[in-house]
Amino acid sequence: MFETKILPQAADPEAELVDVVIVGAGMSGIGAVWHLAQRLPGLRFVVLEALESFGGTWRVHRYPGIRSDSDLYTYGYSFKPWTGAPLATAEEILGYMQEVIEENDLGRFIRYHHRITGAHWDSASARWTIEGCHTDTGTSFQIQTGFLWMCQGYYRHAEGHMPDWPGMEHFGGRIIHAQTWPDELDLTGQRVVVIGAGATAATLVPAIAGRCAHVTLLQRSPIYYRSGRFALPMAEELRELRVPEEWIHEIVRRKIQYEQAKFARRSFTEPEAVKAELLAQAREHLGPDHPLDPHFTPSHRPWQQRIAFIPDGDLFRCVREGTASVVTDTVECFTECGIRLSSGQELQADIVVAATGFHLSVLGDIPFEVDGQKLDLAQTVTYRGMMFTGVPNLAWVFGYFRAAWTLRVDLVADFVCRLLEHMRQTGARQVEVALRPEDAEMPLHSWTDPEDFNPGYLMRGLHLLPKRGAKPEWGHSQDHWEDGKTFPAIALTDPVFVYR
CATH class of the missing domain: 3.50.50.60 (FAD/NAD(P)-binding domain)
Known part of the structure; x- marks a missing residue:
């Protein structure tokens, strides 16, 4: 297995209050923090990772021959050229990620051994309180943040099905x-x-x-x-x-x-x-x-x-x-x-x-509360597969079924950066998506249609995922070519976004 040096840990801030918390230092999390560092460098943000280093899937899976199933031109990042063979081993992918981290000085934002045990939203303060423990020392930590960006992947790392x-x-x-x-x-x-x-x-x-x-x-x-x-x-x-x-x-x-x-x-x-x-x-x-x-x-x-x-x-x-x-x-x-x-x-x-296969992990199996009420994500409706009705100041990266996961990472990252900048300019501290009056009678369905896509892991965990609506914006599109045109055109003044 590829040996990586552990990058320097981010220094503990004087006050545990940040603008954005990114959960996970896999392909999604590293992509997300690159976009934030490049486009919104004035924000305070951290990446929390439960493992001992970056990589997610490529660090956890160690079976012989482990490699990408997608080509690295689309699985790799849009901002970092891939120069090797189109399919890559776990070792090569970890090396590619390490280059991204080191070339862009991203290690200062990442805190390893940070496992989250709870997330609580409070509308009065417009903040998430993140609770967790250090997996190396067992001590607890608490961070408050204005925005939570879930990049933890979609399956449980600790065990397979x-x-x-x-x-x-x-x-x-x-x-x-x-x-x-x-x-x-x-x-x-x-x-x-x-x-x-x-x-x-x-x-x-x-x-x-x-x-x-x-x-x-x-x-x-x-x-x-x-x-x-x-x-x-x-x-x-x-x-x-x-x-x-x-x-x-x-x-x-x-x-x-x-x-x-x-x-x-x-x-x-x-x-x-x-x-x-x-x-x-x-x-x-x-x-x-x-x-x-x-x-x-x-x-x-x-x-x-x-x-x-x-x-x-x-x-x-x-x-x-x-x-x-x-x-x-x-x-x-x-x-x-x-x-x-x-x-x-x-x-x-x-x-x-x-x-x-594996166990589907929805939002990292983390218990969530919104204003003291336990969050049941299955009772929410998804907005383009990345935000959810009734869940403020939170975005989730969930990739594509029929294309490279990272293609959607870049699209969601662009949207989140635009959203955060829009909130800064307008003075909004809270945003959530909500069904509009014209959506009131819209039929709701499961996250995905089993006739469309039905692997075992998804069918076993479908009851945990949010609902989708009958309109394109209230679902998770699997057409990444079309999303490449649709996502940059999302109007942040659309009534679907409710700001406070």
Whole structure:
């Protein structure tokens, strides 16, 4: 794992009162603090991070092969050119983030080992009171802030989702979750079964194939895979022409954004054509003799669940060469020597890895109160996926399902900076979003339509998320290309914003 030096901690302020608190020092939090430092340097702000250093996902996940599933031209920041291969390892992403922090002197704003245990809004003072504890010393802290910017991600770092399969206690081998991979685990000579279907499994299986005796991917139902070169010809050609990296980053970034948005729209308008294209890619890598059905032929529409990118078809190649195999079935029970499937087949295993997803974490699982009342976020309505009715002076970064997470970080950061500057200019100390009179009869629905997108983690936690309305502004758009035009045009004088 990438070794990073711990950057200097921010000095304790004389008074624990700041203008903005950013929660989380992952990709979202570092992006947010860069925007604040560049655009509103006169504000007092801090970043609170529970871990020992920056990185979030890329520091927590340690399973073999851990890498981005999105290209770094769009997963990386708009303001920091990416110059490496389009997909990056956790080590490379941490190195990229460290450069952002050091080049912009952001370490002075970040406080590590700060776990938040409660957040309380008081309308009389127009402040949030943040309570927490230092994870290294156990001592408590309290900070008051005028604005709270939640950048903590969307899943629980401490543990992944582990199904309670019958007979697990009888298994003679070892069961682990990919999210909490033990550093000392030796796979040499071991028979490994990876349970799950998704980006983690698609990354993990090729990374350990050949290192263990054999690895089997056990999936309840298949997903779609998209394969491509582990390179971007356009970026390579522009570099040969000696185009500045800043220009290359922006050109390639826009091209990828456009193509991703176009492909996502086609998954709705031409689902059968997109399905045929994806299966043709699988056939090309697997060869003519390997059946696509049932292991690589999903029943859902493309992009109804996330499509996993596999560089140069590495997962397919492992299956074709025999170092990995795929089984599509469900677990009946664990046995002493492995797993008995519903079909009656038994998989022999020494190590079972659950790549079965994670627990959705809404606002970091932090208890919130607004004027003494416990906040139930599921009873609120979201404004463009970043603010919520009845919750003052708070913004949340929740990324895209079908595009790089960081694309939305930049859009939300631009909006928040504009909002804070507008409040400063008008003397407003409090802002919240509210349904307008014309929204009174608007139908409300779940955060996302399961017919649109329905991965397991989202369906398990959908009841925790805010409602969405039938109008575009009262929902979380998944069209990042359109958002790139809509977000900068948001009128801060719109009656949806209630200032005090």
